[in-house]
Amino acid sequence: xxxxxxxxxxxxxxxxxxxxxxxxxxxxxxxxxxxxxxxxxxxxxxxxxxxxxxxxxxxxxxxxxxxxxxxxxxxxxxxxxxxxxxxxxxxxxxxxxxxxxxxxxxxxxxxxxxxxxxxxxxxxxxxxxxxxxxxxxxxxxxxxxxxxxxxxxxxxxxxxxxxxxxxxxxxxxxxxxxxxxxxxxxxxxxxxxxxxxxxxxxxxxxxxxxxxxxxxxxxxxxxxxxxxxxxxxxxxxxxxxxxxxxxxxxxxxxxxxxxxxxxxxxxxxxxxxxxxxxxxxxxxxxxxxxxxxxxxxxxxxxxxxxxxxxxxxxxxxxxxxxxxxxxxxxxxxxxxxxxxxxxxxxxxxxxxxxxxxxxxxxxxxxxxxxxxxxxxxxxxxxxxxxxxxxxxxxxxxxxxxxxxxxxxxxxxxxxxxxxxxxxxxxxxxxxxxxxxxxxxxxxxxxxxxxxxxxxxxxxxxxxxxxxxxxxxxxxxxxxxxxxxxxxxxxxxxxxxxxxxxxxxxxxxxxxxxxxxxxxxxxxxxxxxxxxxxxxxxxxxxxxxxxxxxxxxxxxxxxxxxxxxxxxxxxxxxxxxxxxxxxxxxxxxxxxxxxxxxxxxxxxxxxxxxxxxxxxxxxxxxxxxxxxxxxxxxxxxxxxxxxxxxxxxxxxxxxxxxxxxxxxxxxxxxxxxxxxxxxxxxxxxxxxxxxxxxxxxxxxxxxxxxxxxxxxxxxxxxxxxx
Amino acid sequence: xxxxxxxxxxxxxxxxxxxxxxxxxxxxxxxxxxxxxxxxxxxxxxxxxxxxxxxxxxxxxxxxxxxxxxxxxxxxxxxxxxxxxxxxxxxxxxxxxxxxxxxxxxxxxxxxxxxxxxxxxxxxxxxxxxxxxxxxxxxxxxxxxxxxxxxxxxxxxxxxxxxxxxxxxxxxxxxxxxxxxxxxxxxxxxxxxxxxxxxxxxxxxxxxxxxxxxxxxxxxxxxxxxxxxxxxxxxxxxxxxxxxxxxxxxxxxxxx
Numbered sequence: 001x002x003x004x005x006x007x008x009x010x011x012x013x014x015x016x017x018x019x020x021x022x023x024x025x026x027x028x029x030x031x032x033x034x035x036x037x038x039x040x041x042x043x044x045x046x047x048x049x050x051x052x053x054x055x056x057x058x059x060x061x062x063x064x065x066x067x068x069x070x071x072x073x074x075x076x077x078x079x080x081x082x083x084x085x086x087x088x089x090x091x092x093x094x095x096x097x098x099x100x101x102x103x104x105x106x107x108x109x110x111x112x113x114x115x116x117x118x119x120x121x122x123x124x125x126x127x128x129x130x131x132x133x134x135x136x137x138x139x140x141x142x143x144x145x146x147x148x149x150x151x152x153x154x155x156x157x158x159x160x161x162x163x164x165x166x167x168x169x170x171x172x173x174x175x176x177x178x179x180x181x182x183x184x185x186x187x188x189x190x191x192x193x194x195x196x197x198x199x200x201x202x203x204x205x206x207x208x209x210x211x212x213x214x215x216x217x218x219x220x221x222x223x224x225x226x227x228x229x230x231x232x233x234x235x236x237x238x239x240x241x242x243x244x245x246x247x248x249x250x251x252x253x254x255x256x257x258x259x260x261x262x263x264x265x266x267x268x269x270x271x272x273x274x275x276x277x278x279x280x281x282x283x284x285x286x287x288x289x290x291x292x293x294x295x296x297x298x299x300x301x302x303x304x305x306x307x308x309x310x311x312x313x314x315x316x317x318x319x320x321x322x323x324x325x326x327x328x329x330x331x332x333x334x335x336x337x338x339x340x341x342x343x344x345x346x347x348x349x350x351x352x353x354x355x356x357x358x359x360x361x362x363x364x365x366x367x368x369x370x371x372x373x374x375x376x377x378x379x380x381x382x383x384x385x386x387x388x389x390x391x392x393x394x395x396x397x398x399x400x401x402x403x404x405x406x407x408x409x410x411x412x413x414x415x416x417x418x419x420x421x422x423x424x425x426x427x428x429x430x431x432x433x434x435x436x437x438x439x440x441x442x443x444x445x446x447x448x449x450x451x452x453x454x455x456x457x458x459x460x461x462x463x464x465x466x467x468x469x470x471x472x473x474x475x476x477x478x479x480x481x482x483x484x485x486x487x488x489x490x491x492x493x494x495x496x497x498x499x500x501x502x503x504x505x506x507x508x509x510x511x512x513x514x515x516x517x518x519x520x521x522x523x524x525x526x527x528x529x530x531x532x533x534x535x536x537x538x539x540x541x542x543x544x545x546x547x548x549x550x551x552x553x554x555x556x557x558x559x560x561x562x563x564x565x566x567x568x569x570x571x572x573x574x575x576x577x578x579x580x581x582x583x584x585x586x587x588x589x590x591x592x593x594x595x596x597x598x599x600x601x602x603x604x605x606x607x608x609x610x611x612x613x614x615x616x617x618x619x620x621x622x623x624x625x626x627x628x629x630x631x632x633x634x635x636x637x638x639x640x641x642x643x644x645x646x647x648x649x650x651x652x653x654x655x656x657x658x659x660x661x662x663x664x665x666x667x668x669x670x671x672x673x674x675x676x677x678x679x680x681x682x683x684x685x686x687x688x689x690x691x692x693x694x695x696x697x698x699x700x701x702x703x704x705x706x707x708x709x710x711x712x713x714x715x716x717x718x719x720x721x
Numbered sequence: 722x723x724x725x726x727x728x729x730x731x732x733x734x735x736x737x738x739x740x741x742x743x744x745x746x747x748x749x750x751x752x753x754x755x756x757x758x759x760x761x762x763x764x765x766x767x768x769x770x771x772x773x774x775x776x777x778x779x780x781x782x783x784x785x786x787x788x789x790x791x792x793x794x795x796x797x798x799x800x801x802x803x804x805x806x807x808x809x810x811x812x813x814x815x816x817x818x819x820x821x822x823x824x825x826x827x828x829x830x831x832x833x834x835x836x837x838x839x840x841x842x843x844x845x846x847x848x849x850x851x852x853x854x855x856x857x858x859x860x861x862x863x864x865x866x867x868x869x870x871x872x873x874x875x876x877x878x879x880x881x882x883x884x885x886x887x888x889x890x891x892x893x894x895x896x897x898x899x900x901x902x903x904x905x906x907x908x909x910x911x912x913x914x915x916x917x918x919x920x921x922x923x924x925x926x927x928x929x930x931x932x933x934x935x936x937x938x939x940x941x942x943x944x945x946x947x948x949x950x951x952x953x954x955x956x957x958x959x960x961x962x963x964x965x966x967x968x969x970x971x972x973x974x975x976x977x
Contacts, residue, residue: 272830272840281822629818632779633879634807635835636800 002101006108013081018707019617019700020077021117023610027070027603028121028159029128031063034599035155036129043133043150044142051140051588055595060158062596066603067162069300073607074166075173076293077614078110082177084618089178103175110174114167122159126151139591204258211251218245219665245662246299253295256654257284275635275643282626283647286619293615294655297608301659302666304608308601308689309663310670315590322586324492325455327438328526329381329533330540330578331497334360334563336520336571351562355519356570359387360563362525365573369561376539378530384437386430388496388507390521395422396474396508398463404474407466410459423452424507424521425476431509434526435493443509449484450476451509453494460505464488479514497524498577537578598689605693608655609700616651620644620708627712641709648705656697724788725887725919726753726776731785733771733942745771746782747942753887753921758913760930761923762962763939764969770891772939773923777810777889778802790886807836811880815892817872819864825875826851826860832883850878853916854908870901874908881912888912890922894929906932927966931959938965945969 010017038056041049082089092102130150137144221241264280265271271280287294342353362385366373377383402409431453432442443451452464465488473482489509496504529536561573630640733746745768753759763769774780776787778794787794789809797805811832812818819828826847833843851857854874859867867875873893880888890909894902906929912918922933930936932955938945946965950958 269840272834272843274834274837277823277827277834278820278831281820281827285822625818626820626822629820630831630835631803632777632806632812633832633835634803634805634810636803639835 002105002108006105006112009105009109010112013085017081017113019610019613019703020074020081021113021120023077023606024074024114024117025121025124026606027066028118028163029125030599030602031067031159031162032122032125032152032155033128033132034595035059035063035158036132036150036152037136037595039150039152039155040129040133040136043144043147044137044140045145051591052136055592058592058596059599062599063158063162066600067166070603070607071162071166071169073611075170077611078170079173079177080614080618082106082174084622099179103178106174106178107171110167110171114163114170118160118163122156125159129155136591136595139594140587201258201262204255205262206255207251208255208259211248211253211255214244214248214251215662218242218248222665222669249298249658249662250292250295252658253287253291253298253654256291256294257287260284260287260650275630275639278626278630279643279646282623282643283650286616286647286651290615290651293611294651297611298655298659298662300604300608301655302662304601304604304693305659305663305690306666306670308597308693309667311593311597312689313667313671315593322583325495325503326498326579326582327492327495328498328579329529329536330376330527330576331499332362332366332525332527332540332573332576333497334362334365334523334525334571334573336522337569338519338521352568354565354568354570356563356565357519358565359385359520359523360565360570361385362523365561365563366525368564371539371542371561373525373527376527376529376531376536381528381530382437383525383527384433385523385525386426386434386496387515387520387523388424388426389515389518390424391422391477391518395425396476397422398506400474401464401467401472404472405467405470407463407470410463424504425515425518426453426507426509427512427515428509429512431493437526437528438492440491440493443484445484445509445511447511448479448481449511450474450481451484451489452506453489453509454504454506455490455494456505461488461490464506476508476510477514477518479511481510481514497526498579498582533580537580540576540578594689598692601689601693602696605696606700609652609697612652612655613700613704616648616704617708617711620711624712637713640712644709644712645705648701648708652697652701652704724752725755725757725790726921727786727788728752728772728776729786731772731775731782731787733768733775733780734783744942746775746785748785749939749942749944751937751944751947753919756913756917756919758909758920758932758934759922760933760936761921761939762925762927762930762936762966763945764925767940768942769923769939773889773891773921776887776921777812778806807832807883809886811883811885811888813873813876813880813888813890813893815895817864817869817876817896819872819876819879821864824861824863825856825867825871828864828875829860829878829882832879836883846882847878850882851875853911854878854881868901869897870904873897873901873905877905877908877912881916881918886919888918888920890920890924892924892926893922894924894926899928902926902929927959927962930962931955936962936965938969940969 035056037052037059041052041056044052089102089106092105093099097105129152133144133147133150136142218241221237221244225237225241260280261284264276271277336356337353339355342355363373373383398409401407428443428445435442445451452468454461454464468483468486468488471483471486473480475481494504494507496507527536527540531539562569563571563573627640627644631637729750731746731749732744735743735745747768749768749772761769761772771780775782776789776794778797782795785795789805792805794802794805819825820831823831829847829850830843833846838846847860848857851860854877856867856871856874856878859871859875864872864875873896877893880890893909894905897905909920909922910932913920920933922929924930934950936948936950938947948958948961948965953961
């Protein structure tokens with residue numbers, strides 16, 4: 001009996017439930033599909049599957065978080081649906097059903113609707129996950145080895161668990177709503193939960209102006225301060241900016257109904273034209289009751305847009321410049337002990353450590369440990385070693401340059417320690433050796449010239465550019481030097497070693513005698529293979545161990561590739577990088593970020609769109625009598641449809657437009673931070689992703705309009721009785 | 722004088738399933754002249770609301786002809802109907818049916834804005850109609866802020882503001898107390914006399930009907946009888962109406 005009643009109710013309110021169905025189904029589908037990552041691993045090559053395995057843990061965590069968000073939004077939507085049925089639920093009780101029985105019907109209804117959408121969602125998810133496998137393959141620049149139909153029990157169970165949790169929370173809220181109200185209130189509800197009272201106009205205007213002011217101030221602050229990247233003292237102002245933005249958004253939507261009225265009424269001939277008056281008033285009433293959820297939707301959209309676009313763009317930076325920053329097949333850096341590290345580790349472990357007085361010979365170091373690099377290079381390859389020195393205490397720092405030239409420090413680095421630490425130095429002969437290996441002409445510094453190389457992002461390059469333009473003289477290690485060029489060197493020769501991120505944030509190239517007496521910091525051996533890539537990579541990999549704590553290794557025979565001056569160990573090789581590995585890493589990072597961005601973005605967008613759609617649809621059925629009246633007054637259908645379209649558009653687009661504005665400003669800051677490392681550009685995949693979300697959001701908008709139009713027109717055709 | 726409304730042999734069948742057809746209107750014929758003030762009375766289920774819906778072009782009769790100002794409304798397409806309703810008809814409902822999101826002024830202005838009348842003209846027409854119906858002081862209030870009687874008069878103003886050929890009122894006093902009902906009916910009187918408005922009112926309230934010039938009684942989907950006020954006083958006309966009502970009611974009790 002209850003089942004029959006519940007099934008009937010679901011069927012009858014299918015329209016109200018439709019959006020809810022679709023959203024849960026989409027949510028379930030994406031939960032399942034994205035969690036099949038670890039199952040996808042077995043179809044892909046080892047390097048990709050490692051990343052996928054690692055990612056699957058993150059995805060599971062993310063799913064729980066997203067389930068919470070989706071759960072919260074669906075609870076809200078469901079609560080909204082239940083509120084609209086108060087009278088009906090009251091009637092059940094009036095007819096003699098106990099509260100428990102009514103609760104039972106309600107629980108059955110929710111269960112029925114949810115299970116149906118869960119099954120639909122899983123089916124879609126299973127199909128989507130097969131497609132996703134191909135997406136993963138292309139994201140990780142990999143090929144599918146052997147395709148077969150894939151079903152992941154773990155992903156299924158995780159999705160089911162999240163779903164059951166969501167369902168239980170939803171049920172608890174529904175029953176709570178039911179228990180809280182008195183029967184008299186239930187019966188009296190008569191769908192009057194929507195107050196038509198318009199907010200006090202002056203209050204609206206004031207809060208609207210304050211809200212917009214807050215938002216503008218937040219924009220200006222964000223644009224001026226940027227994101228707090230270095231140092232903690234940027235965190236507090238950033239928190240204030242964030243709060244201003246949130247408060248401004250809430251105030252803006254609170255005041256929106258009043259503002260709409262004021263703006264629309266300002267031009268009388270426009271207000272008194274067609275249904276403009278009706279549309280404005282309709283919106284004002286709807287927005288009034290929905291202002292809180294519109295603000296929340298706006299903020300969530302902002303989060304989604306910013307994280308997706310930002311994440312994807314960072315990937316573009318990483319991938320776009322990777323070719324440029326891997327000019328060699330492999331790089332082996334040798335790290336020297338500093339005076340500090342010597343005293344730190346010198347604890348009688350048998351290794352006699354000391355500070356180097358001159359650079360080591362990399363070939364010698366490697367040969368001593370039994371690695372024959374010459375076999376790598378052969379006759380067709382080449383190699384070169386170059387050393388950088390570091391004068392931490394008395395070196396020329398960015399702040400020195402800033403003072404001497406009057407240029408302001410790069411944005412975001414004002415509070416960084418990097419300003420006061422000395423720049424790396426490289427001798428001109430080492431530098432020219434690198435250039436000749438890269439097929440470039442050598443530079444001539446003369447007796448007292450210097451140059452700056454830098455492969456970091458725009459902000460830092462610009463800073464050095466200004467310094468070079470001014471042509472300031474500086475004193476390094478007792479030598480007075482003047483610049484030999486008015487430009488920074490940013491070409492391939494600025495890259496010190498293969499690396500997936502830009503690593504040279506400023507190196508001074510100086511005459512050879514300037515570096516004499518300085519402690520070497522790192523020596524790079526950059527290699528172009530004379531053998532095929534696989535063989536070369538394997539040999540390079542055997543050169544060093546990559547464990548942590550290499551500096552504190554306890555014995556001389558631990559297998560590390562050490563360098564000696566006499567019998568004093570001056571440093572060791574504890575890492576390496578190859579072009580192949582750098583590429584794989586970068587694709588891996590891109591893949592991971594893209595995955596998470598799409599996942600988060602998609603779930604957030606459908607949740608937001610669903611909330612708006614459900615509100616708008618129930619609003620439409622509430623105002624159906626108004627449209628019937630319009631039709632009786634002789635309003636043509638095209639006119640009332642247009643009014644409905646305008647309402648739906650405003651309702652959906654206001655949060656989106658404000659969110660886009662927020663994101664644009666926020667992304668400007670993100671861009672300037674990212675540009676410390678590389679040139680960021682928000683196009684390509686990020687734009688594709690944005691387009692996808694706009695399509696999903698737009699789809700919800702369109703469906704909402706069409707369904708609402710159906711509701712309104714079907715009721716307006718019915719005769720009055 | 723030309724007939725503003727001419728209904729001839731209007732039939733309306735509901736249901737259409739086998740044996741379950743209900744004959745709401747079984748051949749109704751009557752006409753209303755320019756400046757006439759007619760009430761249609763009848764017990765519930767007699768078909769009076771169906772008749773009004775057909776005249777109001779909200780419903781379509783199964784057969785028969787309804788001509789308003791010479792145009793046959795039963796053959797019009799929906800687009801034509803919208804324009805027709807806008808230009809020729811004014812509606813007053815039992816529950817006033819004002820839009821609660823709009824102020825009273827905006828409610829009255831609504832039919833004019835739908836017809837795209839110029840803003841300046843709208844203002845003056847709304848003001849003059851409001852003062853005729855005595856609702857000038859509530860123009861800037863919302864419907865929920867004014868009394869039921871004022872609401873009905875605002876609704877009357879909305880019906881009249883487009884200067885319609887025919888005003889249709891469906892139980893206009895149904896939801897009002899006697900004082901407010903009287904006030905509204907006096908307004909109708911004034912509209913009828915001063916502005917030459919043609920009013921067709923459906924009611925089951927004999928008191929309301931007694932304000933009209935003519936009363937049509939309808940029963941079982943047919944015109945049962947007709948009373949014309951002529952030179953009778955309102956009191957006397959009311960008594961005559963009561964007699965007919967009692968007769969219709971009486972026959973019904975005989976059946977039972």
